[in-house]
Amino acid sequence: MNKSENMASSAQGRQLRTMDIVNRGLARRYRAERRFKRFGLSAILLSLAFLAVLFISIFANGYTAFQQTFIQLEVFLDPLKIDKEDLGSANYQGLVRESLAKTFPAVKNRADKRKLYGMVSSGASFDLRKFVQKNRHEIGNTIRIWVPADDDVDMLIKGHILRDVPESERRMDDTQIAWVDHFQHQLRIKQEFNMTFFTGGDSREPELAGIWGAVCGSLYTLLVTLCLSFPIGVATAIYLEEFAPTNRWTDVVEVNINNLAAVPSIVFGLLGLAVFLNFFGLPRSAPLVGGLVLTLMTLPTIIIAGRASLKSVPPSIREAALGIGASKTQMVAHHVLPLAMPGMLTGTIIGMAQALGETAPLLMIGMVAFIVDIPGGFTDPATVLPVQIFLWADSPERAFLEKTSAAIMVLLLFLVIMNGLAVVLRKKFERRW
Amino acid sequence: MVRERMSPSNLLLVLLVLTTAGYYLGRRRAFSVVKNDGGPRVLHSRPSYYGALTALWCAVPALVVFCFWLAFESRIITHIVVAALPEEMLTLSGGRLNLLVNDIKNLVEGNIVAGSISPALRAAADHYQELNAISHAALAVIVLVISIGAVLWIQRCISPGLRARNHVETLVKYILIACSTLAIFTTIGIVLSVLYEAIRFFKIVPIHQFLLGLEWSPQMAIRADQVGASGAFGVIPVFMGTLLISAIAMCVSVPVGLMSAIYLCEYADKRFRAVAKPLLEILAGIPTVVYGFFAALIVAPLIRNTGATLGLSVSSESALAAGLVMGIMIIPFVSSLSDDVINAVPQSLRDGALALGSTHSETICRVVLPAALPGIVGGVLLAVSRAIGETMIVVMAAGLSANLTLNPLKTVTTITVQIVTLLVGDQEFDSPKTLAAFALGLLLFVVTLVLNVVALVVVRKYREQYE
Structure with missing residues (x-):
């Protein structure tokens, strides 16, 4: 046997051996592959199961509250x-x-x-x-x-x-x-x-307690939030995206907004308590103050969404407008803003949905008081729907358990409607350039 | 409570009407000044810009005055009323005086007042009400004078040569700049308000005692001879409780969230993804108070009963229940952040690994995940800061007593729970108990800020790497 043949056969042997090693491990590796895939699927199913349990348990506890014994x-x-x-x-x-x-x-x-x-x-x-x-x-x-x-x-x-x-x-x-x-x-x-559940204010007696007072409070609070946060948010987004020069100051503003988006909501409550109530002496428990606090909280969401939708408007639109002699303000107001508006509205609705579900900062500014009357204005003492849920969840009576669940169902319904509206808006007006 | 004819909200409506009127007046004026020499063509700007200029000058200065007036009105009136109180009331201590002012305000609003109403109190309330009415009337006059004066002034200024468009655009730009600085003012406001009260607290309780103390029981003695209410403000047990609950939440959310993100990115077909992703996002949209209710009334009893059958003693407000539910809440947060970073890993890396013969899972574990790791770490850090700052779940499902323990079956308390319990309800503003809440708030703000900044830096670095 000569040398070259020897080498060839040993090389072939080695190659076979490598292949063998690969083949030997293959079944195990495929098993691991399947196991990994199953892990992933089960993680998703687990989260969905949590979601289902949450909804089912709240529905099962709450649907009886829509009936009352006479x-x-x-x-x-x-x-x-x-x-x-x-x-x-x-x-x-x-x-x-x-x-x-x-x-x-x-x-x-x-x-x-x-x-x-x-x-x-x-x-x-x-x-x-x-x-x-x-x-x-x-x-x-x-x-x-x-x-x-x-x-x-x-x-x-x-x-x-x-x-x-x-x-x-x-x-x-x-x-x-x-x-x-x-x-x-x-x-x-x-x-x-x-009917009392939908038309009544809060009460110590479960059979007389209703959510209308809280719904009104939520409405007033959200109205204040919307009237302040939408214009200010849109203005900020426009300034940062279209007008701001790239300098230190702009950078500081940007970093600030990103940070505010991640500040815990209760800290905004502390701000509201120290600044709006104690420094400016605004009334306690009022939707006005709640709205102000929630405005500061939702602004980052609206600004970030607004900037994203302004960014998605292609530069050619701007160049065309400037090219036919529009000023920069006209370019933004007449061409860019209308195209970006659906995205901004979507962001605003999502921000409002967040504000509607927020509880913690409102506890700090006294919206947690027991209020029987239906609020009639922005400075009347009021509570909001999530805080009402929190108050009822604390009550010892069994009947409040179902009332709480029912109030949660109403709150979730509002949120579903708002988020659905956002999705519809996005689907209807979304443009791919 | 007597409704005034010119209450601030009515005034706002009047101002709105005036502004609209100002727009049309300005526009008409622009048409009329050029009627005889060539029509709107000779105007420098389109007629509507003259209207807009009038409207802006009508609304903006008046609004600024309006906001400042209302912001400081209550403070000034209270000051005047207090100064006019009878001598013997003025000698009261700060806290008692505060209560008195509260009583006066309650009287003014027609609420129920604690105790009997003395004539002096009634007089003070009347005084307050009178000043309030005067102030609102004065505000109405000033605002209306400013806005009407502005309209008249601009009317006189309008001429064909007035560069209305440039004026409007400059004004708009300044308004935009003013809006964008609000974020900075918010941050400054948070820092100042929390810091100011916290410093007052640290004057009473030294900062090292606060940061290093092992005992937390914020009850202060009302009388000197009271038993067992010395008040201890050591934050470590509270902080450990926060960390324990956050750790439990992370143990749930990181594996589940990460695995769902991996499955959605790497395995799921388009249709499955289109269904599963929005469903997962629903978990993020549910208000935290709902999770709190779920934790306190469904999960906690379940855990307690399971523990009882296994022979374990589980507290009814165990850290486990709050942590588990908080973990569920954070799953979509972790999964959508990881989803983003996994998607950002270049396809060429995957193709290379697959071409070398590795299976799909090996590609993911050995190539994709290590490449995405910085981004995932950033996302997890953000999630931790979310968990630390989460309030409602722990307020409803975690306890109040600060135990220094790592046992998830025991009751622990968190920073946010303590802030809420210390500040909900009536408080006096000088007791260390109330001020302690602001010190806790400062701690919370600083910790979450550091986590956020680190996370943002990590994520940004990672993005730059592949862009």
């Missing part, structure tokens, strides 16, 4: 107790109690009586008053009126208070349940759409 009472509108001249001041609570006592004449004991009167909501007397004021001719008759039940009764009917739990661990005892059964037997209990 009890039918037979009330004798005693002409001796209702002054026809002054309908507002009669003792309607007494009439409601009388009617309840008449339904269960066996209840004599003082503690039991208090429990019995607690079966209907404290709002029942207001409903009765409203009824009498509308139907004066009924005074002297016995009327049947549906009044909201107490939240405990509501929970029992909806199955959140379980009957098979030992009495000592239940919020309602056996006599109360017997009363409810009595009403139910006579078909004097019904569930109806809970």
Whole structure:
């Protein structure tokens, strides 16, 4: 055997060996490949599962809040107790109690009586008053009126208070349940759409609590935010993108904006507290101050989105405008800005959605107070929807749990609408150059 | 509360009407000055620029005066009212005087006042109300005089030779510049407001005690003989709690977020990506208060019950629940940032690795990820700063007691929780308890600022590398 042959065969052997090594490891490597791919897929599925669990649990907790239990009472509108001249001041609570006592004449004991009167909501007397004021001719008759039940009764009917739990661990005892059964037997209990939830302000009584006050507060706050942050944000974006010379000052502004975008929102709350409330003496809990704080918070979002959409307008548009003799301001106002506007609006809507969901800075400026009245202006004390959710989530009553979930559903609905609008805007007006 | 006829919001509406009127007046004036010698062609600028000039001069100075007036009105009026209070009230200490001023303001707004209303208080409230009315009336007069005067003045100035367009453009440019400086003023405002109160706090509690103390219990004694309320302001347990919860959140969000980004970038087909990416983004759009509710009412009981069946004692406000939910919240943040940097890795690197015979996963792990690492690190740093500054989840799901522990099943507290608990509700502005919140805010601001700056520098460097 000569040398060259020897070399060739050994080379061939080595080559075969390398191939063998590759082949031997191949199955393992393909397994690793498949495993890696599965990891990736499962990461996505896991996040989506989180999302699904979040939505399902909130929906499952909350959908019952859109129904409210009502009890039918037979009330004798005693002409001796209702002054026809002054309908507002009669003792309607007494009439409601009388009617309840008449339904269960066996209840004599003082503690039991208090429990019995607690079966209907404290709002029942207001409903009765409203009824009498509308139907004066009924005074002297016995009327049947549906009044909201107490939240405990509501929970029992909806199955959140379980009957098979030992009495000592239940919020309602056996006599109360017997009363409810009595009403139910006579078909004097019904569930109806809970209008109060959408028209009422906050209340300590879950059955009387509604989100309208918070929705109004959110509306006023967002209005202030929109009126300030949109013009200022657009102006800043235009200046930085179209007019600003590249120098140190511009750089400082840019770095500042990028940093502000990442500052924790609660720090903006501290700023609002120290500057707007303590230094300028603006009123506490007011949508005006909330709007100012949220403006500072959403400005970076709007500016960054605005700059991106200005950047996407091709330079040829600018050159054409300048070429036919437009001034720089005219070029921006007549040509660049209209083309960039959809992108800016999208950014603004997303910024507003962020502002709508923001809670922490508003806690700092006192929008966390318990406010029953519906706010009527920018300086009235108010709360906003997310803060209302926070307040209700803190309440111990079981009935507030479903109210909280329902309020979250309303908030999410608003956010879905706003983000959907942003997506539609983007799809409709997006231009590829 | 009596509604005034010329309240600031009404005044704003009037100003709007005046500005619109000013536009049309200016425009008409421009037409009328050239009516007899050649029509609008002889004007230097298009007629609408004369209108715009009038409108700008009508609105801007008046608005500036309006804002400044309202910003300082309340302070000045309070000062005057306090100065006019009877002698014996003026000798009260700062805190009591503050309460008194609060009472007066509550009276003015028709709210319920604590305690009985003394005649002096009632008089002060009336005084306040009177001054307020005078101030608003004066404001209305001044603003209207300024804007109407501006309209008349510009009307007189309008002539064919007036370079209205150039004037308008210069004005617009100055307005744009003014808007763009707002970001700087915001930063300055944050720094000053937090720093000012924090320095007052450090005068009471030395800074080394704050930064190095191992005990946090911000209750201050109201009476000198009270037990167990000495007040300790050592920030380390609070800071450790923040780090513990953030670490748990990172343990959830970094692997899940990174793996989803890798799958979406490297494996998923277009259709899957188009569906999965927006769905992931939904997680980022959910308000934090919703996550907080989810953590406190669903995840925390679940963890506690699981712990109980396993024989572990889990606190009902465990760090684990808050951290887990916070991790879920941050997943889309990590995934979209990593998505960007992985996409930015040049295709040639992947092609080279694949051509050498490596499998797809080997390409990713040995070529793409190392190349994208600086960007990913930057993204993770941003996510950490997000986690440290997150408020609502921890306020609702984490505890209040500051334990120096690394056990995720125990209760810990965080900087943001402490700020909220110290500042929500009525506070007096001199107690170290309230000021401590600002010191914590300063700490939070500095830590997140450093993280952000480092992250931005890292990401920018990385981008330049491949561009």
